[in-house]
Each structure stands twice: as structure tokens, then as C-alpha cells.
Amino acid sequence: MAEKTILRALKGEVLPTPPIWMMRQAGRYLPEYKATRAQAGDFLSLCYNPELAAEVTLQPIRRYGFDAAILFADILLLPQALGADLWFVTGEGPRLSTITRQSEFDALKPASDVHETLSPIYETVKILKRELPAETTLIGFAGAPWTVATYMIAGRGTKDQGPAHALKAENRALFEAILERLTEGTIEYLSKQIEAGAEVVKLFDSWAGSLKGEDFDRYALAPAKRIITELKARHPGIPVIAFPREAGEKYVGFAKATGADCVALDNSVAPEWAAANVQVDGCVQGNLASSHMVTGGEALVRETREIVQAFSKGPHIFNLGHGITPDADPENVQLMIDTVRGGA
Ligand SMILES: Cc1c2[nH]c(c1CCC(=O)O)Cc1[nH]c(c(CCC(=O)O)c1C)Cc1[nH]c(c(CCC(=O)O)c1C)Cc1[nH]c(c(C)c1CCC(=O)O)C2
Secondary structure: OOOOHHHHHHOOOOOOOOOEOOOOOOOOOOHHHHHHHHHHOOHHHHHOOHHHHHHHHHHHHHHHOOOEEEOOOOOOHHHHHOOOOEEEEOOOEEEEOOOOOHHHHHOOOOHHHOHHHHHHHHHHHHHHHHHOOOOOEEEEEEEOHHHHHHHHHHOEOOOOOHHHHHHHHHOHHHHHHHHHHHHHHHHHHHHHHHHHOOOEEEEEEOOHHHOOHHHHHHHHHHHHHHHHHHHHHHOOOOOEEEEEOOOHHHHOOHHHHHOOOEEEOOOOOOHHHHHHHOHHHOEEEEEEOOOHHHHOHHHHHHHHHHHHHHOOOOOEEEEEOOOOOOOOOHHHHHHHHHHHOOOO
8 A cells, every 4th residue: 555645745755735734633622522521520530441532533633634633542541651640620621739848749650650551541542553555644742841830730721831930940950850750751651652553643742832942942852852852752753743833934044953843833833934934844744724723714714725825845644733713513514524635
């Protein structure tokens, strides 16, 4: 069989039609997801149930035939595996026990111990490897250390990552120790996903944009480089997608500096600018505003075409600029896919 389209794009090949998948493609906008989640009981039980997690991963592949499937899990499972308490409050989001003191950090487990908690996730990967269609690429993922640290330090999501910035200012040694433990844990976690069958891994740094100047280089770029270097040493040739969301000008050169094979772009950057300044170094992924999955219509079609056109001279994987939201209309997803593949 010919090589999978996503893997070809990641190697730098320019394809006549960009391969496509969607962040949060298994999620609450799909009735079949909601049914399986109800069967599991709650979100975390779904993440840790390999049969059901594999089922929700497969649902958007069956419905839409995306070119890639992304493992169903969450970036906050790693802090849980390191010993933090984690729970989800319906309608609000994640809650974790906070880490702001040395004594709380000292109670965490070493990175080598994370597999005990995370082994069901590797089981999900194994099931998917068996059940996915031959042409579909399986993407594993983890949160980048900075983004995961913002949740561990605050104990929840925050608008401006204030508590993490405060710890960085007040106790830099402790802040850096947390990032170091997360970096080591992420290498362990992604390495096992690859051994179980993930063909690509993606590093989600959703809050990279709140790191400025030297802080960005030290706490977004450097950990990504270390993780990617170590993964490629252990698993030669494994492609990595990096997503330093809202990095702006810092997207330029990020792939070269970290060794990433592809940079995922959020929708705050113009495709023409990104083609000239980021895609010149290799594959890019993105970057339709996820709000189009709610509003649909002519604007969706027009912007989808503009993005495909802007990135058509280099390697490109079509995606949204951020995850699809629960209020999205599944028919708008089909319209986006048809537009990319030339059927609309
Ligand atoms: C910051 C972050 C988290 N999780 C993630 C990030 C980084 C990407 C981003 O910026 O969106 C990443 C993530 N979360 C999920 C995936 C699975 C793969 C995918 O479909 O993309 C991935 C890659 C499932 C999920 N993770 C979550 C859901 C919704 C939970 C549910 O079904 O109730 C899903 C499908 C829950 C989650 N998980 C997290 C939050 C803040 C929330 C609450 C959001 C909400 O309730 O709307 C942490």
C-alpha cells in the first residue's frame, strides 16, 4: 500500500489535496460521543477504559474518514500519574491538587513511575493500531511541560496563567523543577505510546503564547527541543508535530530550533504570512477558526479555500486552529471536509 498521506506531508511532500483531521474530533459535538461517554460514566472513566476510549477515537473516522485519528485521552493524565489529584467539574473543567510548595513537589512520583497509571492509555493505542483503517494515521499526544504546569500550579484552568507566572517570579527553582519533572514524564509517556503503535506524536503547548521573549525560549522552546531530541534518539524517524499555540512571531524558526517535523498554527496568524515565514521550513498544520464549525455557510467555504490555497505550495495538513467546540454542527464538519477535498 502507498504510504499514508499524513506521513507523506510530514516528510515534506506537497500533496495535491492536503490530508485533514481535526483537534478534538472525538468530542461532545457528536451524539455518538455523548452516548459512549454516558456509558463510561464520566470523562476520566472514559479516558481509562481502553475499549471505550478506542471506540470514541474511531467514531469520527467512521463518520468522516479523516486521514488521522488522535488517541482519546487528556493532557492532564500525566500530572495524575505523577501523583496529583485530578477531577473534572461538569460545565467548568479540570481541577487538580495544587503544587506551589517544595513539600508538595517532593511528594510527586519520579517520571519512571508514570506507566502504572497510564498503562490503560497504551492499551487504547494497541486496540487502535489493530482496528484503524489501513490508510489512517494514528497520532499520540501529550501536553507540553509549560501548559501542563499551568494547570498543576493553579489547580485549574486560568485565563492568563497568573499563578504559574507568579511561581516563576517567586520561586524559580521550584518552577523549573516542576517543568523538569514534566519534561522527563512526557518523554516516558510519549515513548510508550510510540512503542504501543502511535505513528506520530503531537505536543500541545496551548498556553505557549503567554510566555514572552526569553521565557518563551526557556520554557516553551527548550523543553520541546529536549523532548523531541530524546524521542527521536529512542525512536529514529518518529515524526513530531509541535503546537506552541499563539506563539505569533515565535512560530518562525520553531521547527528548526526544536527538531519538530511540523508546526501546528492557531488561527491568529494569517495563512499567507505563515506560508512565507513558517512553511518555508517544512510542514505546517492548520488553521481554520473553529467558530466556523458553529456558523458554517459561505464564510466557512471561503476561508477553507483561502487556507488550502495559501499553503498549496508547501507541505500542509489541514486542521482547525484550536479544538472543535461542543456547540459545533456535525454538518459543518462535513462541509469543511468536502471543501478541502474538492467536493464542494
Ligand atoms: C488544555 C488541554 C486539556 N486537554 C487538552 C488540552 C490542550 C489542547 C487545547 O488547548 O484544547 C488536550 C486534549 N483533550 C482531549 C484530547 C483528545 C484528542 C482530541 O480529540 O483532540 C486532547 C488532545 C479530550 C478532551 N478533554 C476534555 C474533553 C471534554 C470532556 C467531556 O467529554 O466532558 C475532551 C473531549 C476535557 C478537558 N481537558 C482539558 C480541559 C481544559 C478540559 C475541559 C474543557 C471542557 O470541559 O470543555 C485540558
